[in-house]
Amino acid sequence: MSKVLVVTSGKGGVGKTTSTAALGAALAKAGKNVVVVDFDVGLRNLDIVMGAERRVVFDMINVIQGDAKLSQALIRDKRVETLSILPASQTRDKDALTSEGVEKVIAELREKFDWVICDSPAGIERGATLAMHHADVAVIVTNPEVSSVRDSDRIIGLLDSKTERATKGERIEKHLLLTRYDPVRAARGDMLKTEDVLEILSIPLLGIIPESAEVLRASNLGTPVVLANPDAAPSRAYADAARRLMGEQVPMTVPGEKTGFLNKLFGRRVA
Amino acid sequence: MAFVLSPDAPLRSWLAELDAQIERSATFFAGRPIVVDLSGIPDSDPDLETLFDELRSRGIRVIGAEGVDGLTPAVQSVGGPLIGGRPLGLYEVPDDPPDEPAAPEPTSMVLDEPVRSGQTILFPQGDLTINGSVASGAEIMAGGSIHVYGVLRGRAIAGVTGNQQARIFCKKLDAELISIDGLYMTAEDMDSFRGKSIQARLEGSSIIITEIS
Ligand SMILES: Nc1ncnc2c1ncn2[C@@H]1O[C@H](COP(=O)(O)OP(=O)(O)OP(=O)(O)O)[C@@H](O)[C@H]1O
Ligand SMILES: [Mg+2]
Numbered sequence: 292m293s294k295v296l297v298v299t300s301g302k303g304g305v306g307k308t309t310s311t312a313a314l315g316a317a318l319a320k321a322g323k324n325v326v327v328v329d330f331d332v333g334l335r336n337l338d339i340v341m342g343a344e345r346r347v348v349f350d351m352i353n354v355i356q357g358d359a360k361l362s363q364a365l366i367r368d369k370r371v372e373t374l375s376i377l378p379a380s381q382t383r384d385k386d387a388l389t390s391e392g393v394e395k396v397i398a399e400l401r402e403k404f405d406w407v408i409c410d411s412p413a414g415i416e417r418g419a420t421l422a423m424h425h426a427d428v429a430v431i432v433t434n435p436e437v438s439s440v441r442d443s444d445r446i447i448g449l450l451d452s453k454t455e456r457a458t459k460g461e462r463i464e465k466h467l468l469l470t471r472y473d474p475v476r477a478a479r480g481d482m483l484k485t486e487d488v489l490e491i492l493s494i495p496l497l498g499i500i501p502e503s504a505e506v507l508r509a510s511n512l513g514t515p516v517v518l519a520n521p522d523a524a525p526s527r528a529y530a531d532a533a534r535r536l537m538g539e540q541v542p543m544t545v546p547g548e549k550t551g552f553l554n555k556l557f558g559r560r561v562a
Numbered sequence: 563m564a565f566v567l568s569p570d571a572p573l574r575s576w577l578a579e580l581d582a583q584i585e586r587s588a589t590f591f592a593g594r595p596i597v598v599d600l601s602g603i604p605d606s607d608p609d610l611e612t613l614f615d616e617l618r619s620r621g622i623r624v625i626g627a628e629g630v631d632g633l634t635p636a637v638q639s640v641g642g643p644l645i646g647g648r649p650l651g652l653y654e655v656p657d658d659p660p661d662e663p664a665a666p667e668p669t670s671m672v673l674d675e676p677v678r679s680g681q682t683i684l685f686p687q688g689d690l691t692i693n694g695s696v697a698s699g700a701e702i703m704a705g706g707s708i709h710v711y712g713v714l715r716g717r718a719i720a721g722v723t724g725n726q727q728a729r730i731f732c733k734k735l736d737a738e739l740i741s742i743d744g745l746y747m748t749a750e751d752m753d754s755f756r757g758k759s760i761q762a763r764l765e766g767s768s769i770i771i772t773e774i775s
Pocket of ligand 2: 307308309331336410411412
């Protein structure tokens with residue numbers, strides 16, 4: 292059965308696009324059929340992070356407006372066969388993204404792929420609500436700082452009230468992905484503690500991705516970090532997170548710690 | 563901390579919209595400190611001078627204005643322009659729940675979900691119990707008392723329909739604002755109770771907080 296997953300945050304620049312590419316690549320490497328979908332109309336980035344920017348001919352809006360077929364707009368990844376990207380339009384207006392159009396595209400993608408991963412734009416406006424609307428699963432990307440946590444809380448509220456599942460009275464599965472976690476700053480107490488973030492947001496933890504120069508290097512290469520350097524710490528953290536998405540039980544590692552209190556917390560389903 | 567109303571020009575039609583909103587959410591402005599942002603209104607708007615009287619006559623408690631350069635008499639009448647305010651994002655005034663015919667109305671409501679930032683829970687009919695936390699930037703309002711079995715980080719507004727007996731209870735206080743029957747207390751005034759289990763009630767014209775064990 293196919294799953295639609297939205298990667299969202301409210302706050303900008305926290306690592307949504309990076310995480311979309313990395314989780315998408317990790318799931319595809321595990322043999323799943325995956326498409327990553329860019330919802331950031333006018334500020335598209337996913338194509339660059341995926342190294343597909345020179346191969347974009349048609350985009351989602353062309354498909355919505357009937358100027359291209361979905362199969363023409365999908366770009367197959369050159370490194371992992373089961374990974375595709377559906378780019379956003381860089382030139383069109385956000386309003387070209389109609390909710391009927393999005394619904395149709397998502398329905399068609401569901402038929403072709405095991406995982407449809409939607410990279411949400413920042414904010415809580417139309418683009419973000421459209422990106423989350425059809426999701427079965429949400430990954431809420433959060434940095435360990437107060438403003439990011441509050442914005443994530445806001446987004447969780449929208450996920451629980453505005454999405455298709457919510458309006459049908461069903462639950463949307465939510466996971467917290469803590470990114471740009473800096474062990475040195477954590478040790479100094481400069482960042483919010485993981486347990487405090489978990490307590491405030493009260494959703495289960497999917498993984499903790501360390502701050503790492505590898506991420507920037509990979510994105511400049513146009514390669515998701517899990518493909519550019521699979522052994523790097525952020526890559527392993529993303530790979531573990533992807534396995535958890537597939538339902539596997541994987542012990543939680545905290546960057547900079549050998550073992551952690553989190554294994555007790557992981558999987559705990561809080562209210 | 564206060565809510566900011568941002569009128570659009572022309573003021574006359576904005577006031578009409580406001581009336582329609584008040585119609586739908588009768589208790590929304592009750593006891594709520596309001597700042598008016600005039601940056602969208604040209605000085606030439608004929609209704610500017612009387613704006614604050616219009617707002618007052620609708621029971622809206624204006625504590626200041628912003629987005630104005632000069633001190634017009636109208637702005638002075640509400641205490642002058644505010645500076646150093648911090649925008650907290652747009653807020654949609656929630657509509658009152660539609661009137662339901664027949665069957666006696668329930669007088670209490672229990673929620674088993676945490677209240678998230680940006681959400682407003684309004685229960686003018688009686689007591690409101692939240693079995694979870696109330697996030698920073700969230701707001702819960704009740705005609706009666708409020709009970710929070712979790713951390714209260716946002717705002718809790720009890721007795722919105724004019725109930726002096728209303729109280730606020732919470733397992734852990736970290737609130738941005740609490741208010742009972744129009745009186746309110748902001749975070750700074752509650753510092754000594756931060757992190758504690760408390761109840762808040764009215765005594766005369768002040769809010770009294772006591773620790774509960
Ligand atoms: N774990 C990490 N370590 C170091 N840098 C990171 C990490 N994660 C993301 N970054 C960097 O942070 C920046 C923002 O990341 P990204 O574009 O993924 O965020 P976003 O949430 O998609 O942003 P936007 O809201 O603008 O769409 C990028 O330069 C990215 O390389
Ligand atoms: Mg992005």
